[in-house]
Amino acid sequence: MNNNDRFHTRSFKILLTVCAAMLCLMLFTAGFGGEAPSNLLSFFSTPMQRVGTLVTNNAAVAARDASASKEELLEENAQLRQRIAELESQLVDYYDLKKENAQLYQYLDMKELNPDFTLVAASVIGRDPNSFYTFTIDRGTAAGVSVNDPVVTDEGVVGWVSSANSISAVVTTILSPDTRLGGMAQTGGTDKVTGESGVISTNLQLSDQGLIKLGYLTAETQAEAGNIVVTSGLGGIYPQNLKIGVIESVGHEEYDVSLYALVRPFVDVTEVRDVMVITSFLGQGEAMQSSESTAGSASSETGETP
Amino acid sequence: MSRYQGIRFFAYFLEILVLFMVQETPGLLPAVFGVRPTLLIPAALSIAFFETELSGMAFGVLCGLFLDFGLGSAFGFHALFLGAMCWLLGCLAAELIRTNLLTAILAGILGIFLMLSLQWFFCYLLYGYEFPGYAYVRHYLPRMGYSLLFMPLTYYFNRALALFLRERED
Numbered sequence: 001m002n003n004n005d006r007f008h009t010r011s012f013k014i015l016l017t018v019c020a021a022m023l024c025l026m027l028f029t030a031g032f033g034g035e036a037p038s039n040l041l042s043f044f045s046t047p048m049q050r051v052g053t054l055v056t057n058n059a060a061v062a063a064r065d066a067s068a069s070k071e072e073l074l075e076e077n078a079q080l081r082q083r084i085a086e087l088e089s090q091l092v093d094y095y096d097l098k099k100e101n102a103q104l105y106q107y108l109d110m111k112e113l114n115p116d117f118t119l120v121a122a123s124v125i126g127r128d129p130n131s132f133y134t135f136t137i138d139r140g141t142a143a144g145v146s147v148n149d150p151v152v153t154d155e156g157v158v159g160w161v162s163s164a165n166s167i168s169a170v171v172t173t174i175l176s177p178d179t180r181l182g183g184m185a186q187t188g189g190t191d192k193v194t195g196e197s198g199v200i201s202t203n204l205q206l207s208d209q210g211l212i213k214l215g216y217l218t219a220e221t222q223a224e225a226g227n228i229v230v231t232s233g234l235g236g237i238y239p240q241n242l243k244i245g246v247i248e249s250v251g252h253e254e255y256d257v258s259l260y261a262l263v264r265p266f267v268d269v270t271e272v273r274d275v276m277v278i279t280s281f282l283g284q285g286e287a288m289q290s291s292e293s294t295a296g297s298a299s300s301e302t303g304e305t306p
Numbered sequence: 307m308s309r310y311q312g313i314r315f316f317a318y319f320l321e322i323l324v325l326f327m328v329q330e331t332p333g334l335l336p337a338v339f340g341v342r343p344t345l346l347i348p349a350a351l352s353i354a355f356f357e358t359e360l361s362g363m364a365f366g367v368l369c370g371l372f373l374d375f376g377l378g379s380a381f382g383f384h385a386l387f388l389g390a391m392c393w394l395l396g397c398l399a400a401e402l403i404r405t406n407l408l409t410a411i412l413a414g415i416l417g418i419f420l421m422l423s424l425q426w427f428f429c430y431l432l433y434g435y436e437f438p439g440y441a442y443v444r445h446y447l448p449r450m451g452y453s454l455l456f457m458p459l460t461y462y463f464n465r466a467l468a469l470f471l472r473e474r475e476d
Contacts, residue, residue, distance in 0.1 A: 006397065011359050015393045018367060019386055026382030041375040045326055052331035059333075126330035128376035129342035129449065130425060132441075136330070136376075163378045170378040177435045203436040208340065208444070273332075 038165040042140070046168045049125040050138055057273065102274065109154055114239065116282040120144055122151075124273050125168065133175040133207055134159075137275060140167045144279045148237055151275050156243035156266035157181075157231060158275050169277075173269035174200065174244065175207040182232035183214045183244055185223040185261060196223050197232050200244065200263070210264060212245065217259040225249055229263050239281045314471045318353055318365055321463070325349050326372045341445055343452040344422070345460075346373055350388050351395060351417045352460040355405050356468035359396030366392030379429060387424055391417055405465075407458060414457035418450050 006012060029037065104121070111119060120143050126136035139145050141164050151158040151171045159173035160181075172178050183200040202212040214229055227247045233240030245265040253260055325345040328334055335342050350369035354362030370385030377384070395413055403409050426446045431438045 011393070011397075014360060015363060015390065018363060018389055022367070022370075022382040022386035022389065024382075026380045026386065029382065030380035037371065037381045038375060041372060044323060045330075045372070045375070048323060048327040049330055052327045052334060056331055056333045124332060126376070127332040127342075128330060128378070129344055130373065130377045130429075132445070134378060135332070204441050204445070205437050 033163075035165050038163070039167075042165050042168050046125065046138065049136070050123075053123065053125045110152070110276060114281070117239070117278050118144070118280040120277045120279055122169075122275055122277055124275065132177065132204060133173045133269060134162065135171055135173070135269075135272075137169050137171055137277070138167070139277060140164050140169050142166045145169045145277050146279070148285075150238045150242070150278045152242060152278060153267050153272060153275055156245065157238065158267050158269055158272060160237060161277065171275070174212055174265055174267075175202060175210070175269050177201075177203055177207065181238055182234040183229050183263075184232040185214060185217070185221075185247060186228045186230060187222040187224070194222070195230075195232070196221055197234070198261070200229070206262070210268070210270075211248065211262050212265060214247070214261040214263050215253070215258070217250075217261060219257050219259060221250070221259050221261075223247060223250055223259075223261050227261075229261070233283065236283060236285045239278065239283070310471045310474050314467065315361070317467055317471075318464075319368070321467075322346065322349060322365065322369055322372065325460075326376070330376055338452055339444075339448040341449040341452060343456055344373070344418075344449060345453065345456055346370075347388065347418050347421050347453055348414055348457040348460045349464075350392050351413055352410065352457070352464040354392035354395040355399050355410060355413070355461070356464055357396060359393045359400065362396035363389045363393035366390075377429070383428065384421070384425070387421060391421065407461060410461040411454070411457055414454050414461075418453050418457075422446050422450050422453075 025037070111117060120139050122137035122139040122143075122145070124135045125138045128134065128136070137145075137151075145161055145164050147161055147164055149161045151160060157174055159171045159176065159179060161169045162172040162178070163170045174181070180199055180201045182197065184195040184197050187194055187196055196217060198214040198216045200212055200214055206213060214223070217223055225247050229244045229247060231238040231240060231242040231244060243266055245263040247261045248264050250259055250261045329343070329345045346369040350362075350366045353365045357365070367385045367389035370383075370388035371381060373384035373388070374381045395417070399405050399409075423446070426438070426442050430441055435441070
């Protein structure tokens with residue numbers, strides 16, 4: 001077929017129609033959110049991802065056991081054989097129950113410390129290779145999760161929900177360049193703890209080293225290596241005093257007089273498997289609402305995303 | 307649509323679902339230089355080799371929609387480019403190029419390079435993130451190479467699938 005003829009075929013016209021439809025879809029979902037197509041694809045993919053993650057997690061545990069020496073394995077094998085008979089009667093959905101138990105323990109601890117929190121336990125079921133430091137969890141809007149909800153573990157802040165459909169949600173972690181949140185370095189030692197506010201952010205080079213940056217510290221800052229950094233709660237997205245990480249070093253910004261601190265997060269967000277979503281807490285969204293009413297954005301005032 | 311064509315299309319759909327699951331599941335494929343492969347691009351390109359340009363485009367769009375879904379970005383970006391790429395590849399495979407492993411790998415090199423470079427341009431550079439050069443060299447290039455490793459696998463799988471079902475169809 002002549003090359004010019006190719007552009008007059010029905011197939012080419014269909015291609016153009018499909019391209020136009022995809023452009024419209026792109027504009028529509030960029031403007032109004034893509035919950036409908038997301039729900040549809042999630043309906044097919046999420047159950048498979050759940051099974052895949054469960055199998056992989058169990059295989060990872062098995063692989064860890066396999067790396068022990070031969071003698072250790074033989075000894076362990078003998079002990080295990082002895083106990084198999086006792087445990088068989090109790091071993092009903094053991095791994096599921098164990099996992100659920102661990103999740104609920106964390107949930108309980110956090111709930112006792114923060115009675116105003118409403119928590120939803122979730123598992124990581126997907127990590128997209130095309131995105132930087134985000135993951136998918138197996139809870140969505142049907143479980144009460146909504147966009148901008150903070151995501152934590154008992155060790156500290158993990159990130160925030162950046163998109164959600166009815167059965168799953170995407171979490172953007174604190175290592176993502178998209179994340180900005182109000183942070184506070186606890187300085188002054190154990191006798192008199194004071195807080196120095198700044199903005200937590202990062203870039204890809206720092207993220208690859210597992211670090212985030214607490215920026216906009218004043219030139220007189222007392223922050224130093226070893227100080228704990230917590231959320232300031234100023235943006236209304238994260239509650240106050242959630243642990244973020246520990247300061248590794250303090251340095252001068254290149255283009256202004258402020259200082260920054262490099263912080264290593266307490267949670268390894270690249271490996272985390274179980275998280276909790278805080279679906280409501282005292283003071284949630286207050287700064288956002290007030291800033292909306294004064295025509296200023298929360299992010300510009302407090303540094304928090306979105 | 308004949309019965310075997312329906313079965314073939316259903317098999318492609320299942321293949322795409324499984325590859326998406328493998329691509330997304332943490333820990334299933336090892337990270338090399340900190341990156342994991344994008345399996346749906348070689349899968350879409352391989353399918354386009356053995357189908358008409360319209361069917362190839364449809365599966366390209368489907369793979370693209372799954373990529374958009376995984377990335378959590380606006381739907382349509384990957385679908386648009388991958389659909390167009392598969393349409394073009396379908397035309398070329400029908401009229402201009404032979405269908406063999408060498409051409410599949412060449413198409414894979416071009417297709418994966420183009421798709422991930424577009425992703426870098428539109429989803430990283432234009433968003434104004436810092437260190438775009440670092441991101442391209444440290445993340446996108448290794449991902450291109452890693453994804454390309456799966457091109458022969460998806461090519462032979464789809465070839466076997468197409469030949470097996472076409473023989474019955476004939």
